[in-house]
Every structure is written in C-alpha cells, then in structure tokens.
Amino acid sequence: MATAFPLLPLTFLPSKISASTSTPQRASLPSIDHKLVISGGRPISGHVPISGSKNSALAVLAGTLCCSSGPVALRGVPDLLDTRTMADVLRSIGARVEAEDRDVLVVDTSDVGVTEPCSEKIGRIRAGFFVLGPLVARFGKAEVAMPGGCRIGLRPVDLYIKGLEALALINREEKVCVYGANGKGLVGGSFHLAYPSVGATETFVMAASMADGVSVLTNAAMEPEVVDLTKFLIACGACIEGAGTSTLVITGRKKLYGAEFTILPDRIEAGTFMAAAAITRSCISLSPVIPPHVAQMTEKLTEAGCKITQIGPSALEVSAVPEVTGGDLQAFNIKTLPYPGFPTDLQAQCMALLTTCVGSSIIEESVFENRMHHGMY
Missing domain, CATH: 3.65.10.10 (Enolpyruvate transferase domain)
Structure with a gap:
C-alpha cells in the first residue's frame, strides 16, 4: 500500500527557504508556462540507467x-x-x-x-x-x-x-x-x-x-x-x-x-533519482554513476537517514525504506555553492524531499537569485 507523506509548509526568507511546521508567509506566485500534474506517494523500485551529462x-x-x-x-x-x-x-x-x-x-x-x-x-x-x-x-x-x-x-x-x-x-x-x-x-x-x-x-x-x-x-x-x-x-x-x-x-x-x-554520467540526473527514492521511501539502484560526483547528495541523504551503498565502481543503491531508516527521515540544511559544494541544480529536488522530513530545514541559494520559484506554487 502506498504511504502518504505529510507536506510541511515552507517559510520564505530573502535568500533562504526554511521548511518547518510553522505558519508560512504568503508569497506571490509567478506565472506558469507549462506544468505537469503528478499523482505521487507511491514507492518506486528497480534499476535506473543514468544518461550522459x-x-x-x-x-x-x-x-x-x-x-x-x-x-x-x-x-x-x-x-x-x-x-x-x-x-x-x-x-x-x-x-x-x-x-x-x-x-x-x-x-x-x-x-x-x-x-x-x-x-x-x-x-x-x-x-x-x-x-x-x-x-x-x-x-x-x-x-x-x-x-x-x-x-x-x-x-x-x-x-x-x-x-x-x-x-x-x-x-x-x-x-x-x-x-x-x-x-x-x-x-x-x-x-x-x-x-x-x-x-x-x-x-x-x-x-x-x-x-x-x-x-x-x-x-x-x-x-x-x-x-x-x-x-x-x-x-x-x-x-x-x-x-x-x-x-x-x-x-x-x-x-x-x-x-x-x-560523455561522463549525469550527476544531476543521478541526484534527482536519489532524491526520488528518498521522497517515496523506496530502494533503487543507479548506474553508471561516478560516486565522488554525487558525494554532496550522498552526504545529505545519509544525514537524513537513508542508506547509500556503492555497488562496484560505478553503481549505487539508495534505500530509504522504513526497515532501513528506522522510521522518519530527518531534516537537514543546504547551502548551494560551486563545485565541490552542493549543486544548485539539486536544490529544488531536496526542497521537495525536506517537506516530508521531520524537523526544520534551511535552504540557502547562493548561486542563482531567482531559483526559489518552485517553492512559491
């Protein structure tokens, strides 16, 4: 049976977004050119082949x-x-x-x-x-x-x-x-x-x-x-x-x-599927992956309670199932930075994940000044 995860409200700060259980400030919504309507909340499984970057x-x-x-x-x-x-x-x-x-x-x-x-x-x-x-x-x-x-x-x-x-x-x-x-x-x-x-x-x-x-x-x-x-x-x-x-x-x-x-494997695509596994509390494997290129994502997901296992030189298993995490995933903070810092291209995915975690989180976007629009819808 699919597990539903509660969404935590987001509080907007000048250059940061904080995910917490407090009452959110209201924010104006930017215009939407295109949108996808997704019915989620279902576990995912299997192997994901990662594209070239x-x-x-x-x-x-x-x-x-x-x-x-x-x-x-x-x-x-x-x-x-x-x-x-x-x-x-x-x-x-x-x-x-x-x-x-x-x-x-x-x-x-x-x-x-x-x-x-x-x-x-x-x-x-x-x-x-x-x-x-x-x-x-x-x-x-x-x-x-x-x-x-x-x-x-x-x-x-x-x-x-x-x-x-x-x-x-x-x-x-x-x-x-x-x-x-x-x-x-x-x-x-x-x-x-x-x-x-x-x-x-x-x-x-x-x-x-x-x-x-x-x-x-x-x-x-x-x-x-x-x-x-x-x-x-x-x-x-x-x-x-x-x-x-x-x-x-x-x-x-x-x-x-x-x-x-x-072309080398796409670290952003890999990180996106890592976040998807965590959001849906699932277990998936990814390859080809260059583990050092997703080290920042691995560190944050591990901090949240996920288990990341390297399988051979170019494959990872990401597990966020309750049997592994012991229950709820824990909140963590992010500040985007140039490499080897946390990549700005994975900030939105982690924001979605953090709304399902226990505790308060602060996301600071230091690379692009307008990369918080996804949090305003």
Whole structure:
C-alpha cells in the first residue's frame, strides 16, 4: 500500500527557504508556462540507467568547432531538446551532425566557414553562446547573438567576454562581435575569474586551446563537466594542465583533430533519482554513476537517514525504506555553492524531499537569485 507523506509548509526568507511546521508567509506566485500534474506517494523500485551529462555534452558539442581536421564521435550524448538545438546551431554554420546510434553523434566541423551561427537557435539555449570561443580561436572573428536559457536568475555573459578580452579584441553590440588580435587569431594571455563560472571557464579554455602561446586561468570552475570538456580537448590534441583545480594552464595548438569521446554520467540526473527514492521511501539502484560526483547528495541523504551503498565502481543503491531508516527521515540544511559544494541544480529536488522530513530545514541559494520559484506554487 502506498504511504502518504505529510507536506510541511515552507517559510520564505530573502535568500533562504526554511521548511518547518510553522505558519508560512504568503508569497506571490509567478506565472506558469507549462506544468505537469503528478499523482505521487507511491514507492518506486528497480534499476535506473543514468544518461550522459547534458551540461557536459553541450560544452563538448561546442568544443567540436576546435577540431578542424576529421570527425568527432561522441558517445553518451543524451537525446534532449537542448542537445538537438545545439546540434542545429552547429549545422547553421556548416557542420555535419549525424546520429549513428541512440546516444552517439558524429560531428564533423571540417567544412565550417561561417562565423555567425543562427541567432534564433542561439537564443533558445544558454549553451549556444559557447560557440563564441572556438569560432574566434579558429577564424579570428565571430558574431554570436546573446544566449537564451531557463529563467533562474541573472546569468550575464560579462565573465565570458572579459576572459576573451585577455586573448582578443571585443566589440559589444546587440550581438557580441569578437575579433582576434589583428583580425588573425588569438594570443595567449592570463585571466582571473571574479567568480568560478562554469560557462566562462569553458569558453576561455576552448578559445585558449587554439591561441598562439600559453594562457593561464585562475579561480577556474572545478565542476566535473569542466574536467570532461578538458579531457575531450586533450583527446583532440590540446595541451591543458590543471583540470579539476582552480588554475588551468593552456598551451595553444594550431590545429586540433577528430577523436572518439564518451560523455561522463549525469550527476544531476543521478541526484534527482536519489532524491526520488528518498521522497517515496523506496530502494533503487543507479548506474553508471561516478560516486565522488554525487558525494554532496550522498552526504545529505545519509544525514537524513537513508542508506547509500556503492555497488562496484560505478553503481549505487539508495534505500530509504522504513526497515532501513528506522522510521522518519530527518531534516537537514543546504547551502548551494560551486563545485565541490552542493549543486544548485539539486536544490529544488531536496526542497521537495525536506517537506516530508521531520524537523526544520534551511535552504540557502547562493548561486542563482531567482531559483526559489518552485517553492512559491
């Protein structure tokens, strides 16, 4: 028989949300564009195959523009609207993008000659802006529309552009027009990120991988998806040192080549199913998973009373059944931070979980200022 879990009211604070049994403050509701109505409260079970990382795949797809000689075979690319849109962005400038299997894309950018990708496609996804760095590095110029993406707060591209200013000249208009030094290409340079932005780090790395000379990026983002992009570029012939640390040293190459590469498992998808198991007080297994990439989620669920067991090198079992937890799950606090802190992309899932836990919880969102709308419905 399905178990019903009581929902605890949410109290709204300026930059925090507290789940407790106190009377909640009333909040205005943002408009709803689309919605799903879900009848839940039922246990789930079985094995969940985890897809390749969407965020990594989007950056790597942009990175294929660095490869002017030979096709790239990408395995583990999830079939999503965002990845399809990114493929269309590449096609709009002359790349060949073909699916060879359910999760394999072959990308050949050898014949790309256009430096202004489709504005309408760029405007659909945030990651569309990633093509800026590779295009200016390869052709000495690029004209890219401002990006779109989900409405979770201000995500300005200032850091992207400032990083490229260390390597090139920039003109700001309705579209960002970038011209390499002397209109010929990029030159190595050093840049310190004021904030460890994932997108700005990836943009700088892709551009610097083909710049003339050595480039140094400090306070770089350390997310697994950034490391995955550097591994891809290295597989294509790039010289990048310090992946996974806050300092990256990139020695530019005149040309990068095609390669085969497998996208890493999606840690956010894995964390979402971990939360689903906890919310429904169920037991499921997940694979492939890289356990260190979900360490923050594992820590919080363990704190709540769940049992997380590693099964082999790339699988986890998540159990929140009463026989394991001993009863109710306990509340815990969250503060979102850049990696290796708790990921902002799992904040909403944990908020849902915490409404079923005993005790008061505080969630502090420090990455995006508008990422609390889900708590207002």
